[in-house]
Amino acid sequence: MSVSAFAAALLMGQSAFALGLDRPAHDTVDVAYAELASGQSQEAVRKLEAGGAARSDDPAKLINLGAAYAQAGMTGKAITAYRAAVASPVRYDLQLADGTWVDSRLAARQALRGLLAATTVASR
Numbered sequence: 001m002s003v004s005a006f007a008a009a010l011l012m013g014q015s016a017f018a019l020g021l022d023r024p025a026h027d028t029v030d031v032a033y034a035e036l037a038s039g040q041s042q043e044a045v046r047k048l049e050a051g052g053a054a055r056s057d058d059p060a061k062l063i064n065l066g067a068a069y070a071q072a073g074m075t076g077k078a079i080t081a082y083r084a085a086v087a088s089p090v091r092y093d094l095q096l097a098d099g100t101w102v103d104s105r106l107a108a109r110q111a112l113r114g115l116l117a118a119t120t121v122a123s124r
Helices: 003-015 033-037 041-050 059-071 075-087 104-123
Strands: 093-096 101-103
Touching: 033 041, 033 059, 041 059, 059 075, 059 093, 059 104, 075 104, 093 104, 101 104
Parallel strands: none
Antiparallel strands: 093 101
């Protein structure tokens, strides 16, 4: 299994986020969840980059950008995006793809740890 396929499989369960369902529609931020969930990594990267995710301090955008990069095989960029999410001054609860809620900083750390572990395993 390639590093990107392994990382994508590992990350999809823990790093694709949908923002809270209790927010009004006009407050919803598109974090390319649909593209990530359907495996359209290049489209997710395009959408997130066009929306300024890499320059954002929004953890959901940064985490999903990291997941999109990981799915697309851009491991270095994925690590950078996850580290930016960990360091972001913005912090809130995010809904994971499995429906659970977790602190954004913790989610970013988990995604980064998963990617680094996948990269290490693939390098051996």
